[in-house]
Amino acid sequence: MPMTQENATWFAETFDKVVDNVGEALLGKQDVIRLALTTMLAEGHLLLEDAPGTGKTALARALAASVQGSHxxxxxxxxxxxxxxxxxxxxNQKTTAWEFHPGPVFASVLLADEINRASPKTQSALLEVMEESTVTVDGVQHETGRPFMVIATQNPIEQAGTYRLPEAQLDRFLMKTSIGYPSREALTSILAGSDHPDRSRGLEAVITSGAIASxxxxASQNHVEDSILDYIGxxxxxxxxxPDTQLGVSTRGAIAMARVTRVWAASQGRPYVLPDDVKELAEVVWAHRLVMDPDAAFSGATAAGVITRALADVPAPTTR
Known part of the structure; x- marks a missing residue:
């Protein structure tokens, strides 16, 4: 059933409540929180590339607490x-039966801290669960449930002892962004509460996990005009x-954009998607999926620059 204006209004109000609640733990980072919650509602996963100590763990824990989920x-x-x-x-010798002992992946929000420090074999263990929300152990499938979201982090500064994430795994992250350091005002507030540095532990849920699934x-029923789908294509x-890329955005990346813009529009109280939604999310959804030409990269070309040029060259639809 298509999203109604009433549904969109309720969605936006609930979305803002969750963002404000998470914002009690991660001060001054409303934009990042909105992206993280959008990723969760689009049933995707988030890659954070940031320096240590910027609040990545606090974001994951606060998001899980706000939606009454596990972390x-x-x-x-x-x-x-x-x-x-x-x-x-x-x-189990007592019951003479094999028993499955679930790993930490069975949580509403899984924080994969410094994911690029594990071997490629271990990183690949996340591929199935990120795509299918299921884990297969000894031929038996186990579902993670809803909501399920992986927030993976990697340190862009320290590269010793790390393994580069393969393109296939990067493509499974709906968004890639960074939290960054807090503003001076936010830092002052953080220091004032330094006797209780982890603000996420005191948060209460503002919505149930079942409501998040709803x-x-x-959001998946939000209206997208064919002209906007053609614009994404x-x-x-x-x-x-x-000429600056060896590999452009994949079909999975195009589908990801169609999914995430539906949520983004609903979070602003709209039962329809605008071209501006695509423009606003293009870099965080697509930049990490591009494989740059080595010569072009050496000359200073960037994935963000490729996307900016594409947005400038491709005319956005203006009529229905």
Whole structure:
């Protein structure tokens, strides 16, 4: 059933309540919180590339607490095994049966801290669950439930002992962004409450996990004109045809944009998507999916620049 204006108004009000609640733990970062919640409602995953100590753990914990969900954290290290993430089947001698012991991936919000420090084999353990929301152990599938979101982090400064994320895994992240350091005003407020540095622990839920799943279902019915879908397709083709790229936005990336703009529009109280929604989200949804030409990158070309040029060259639809 298409989204109504009444649904959109309720969606936007509830969205703002969750954002404000998370904002009690992550001061002065409303934009990042809105992107994180949009990712969750679009049933996608978020990659944060940021320096240590900017509040990545606080964001994950506060988001889980605000939606009455569970939270788990995995510190990725070179010796981490796939079973440390997904879980393991163990034989119980008392019951003479094999029992599945779920790993930390079975949570509403999973923080994969410093994901690029684990081996490619361990990183690949996340591929199935990020795409299908299921984990297969010894031939048996286990569902993670809804909502389910991976917030992965990587440190852009320290590269020793890290493994570059493969393109296939990067493509499974709906968005890539950074939190950044707080403003002077926000830092002063943080220092004033330094006796209780983790503000996320005191947060109460403002919505249930079931309601979040319902919001995702409602947003998926938000109206997108065919002209806007064609606009997304034209932008995707522009990134593929750019002389600065070896690989442009994938079909998965195009689908991701169509999904996320529905949520973004609903969060602003609109039962329809505008071309401006695509423009506003283009960089965070697409930049990490581009594979740049080495010569072009050496000359200073960037993924953000490719997307900016595509937005400038491809005319946005102006009529229905």
């Amino acid at each position: 788990s954290r995995i510190q990725f290290t070179p010796d981490l095994l796939p079973s440390d993430i997904t879980g393991v089947t163990i034989y 919001m995702s279902d409602i 034209a932008l995707v083709e522009a990134t593929r045809e750019s």
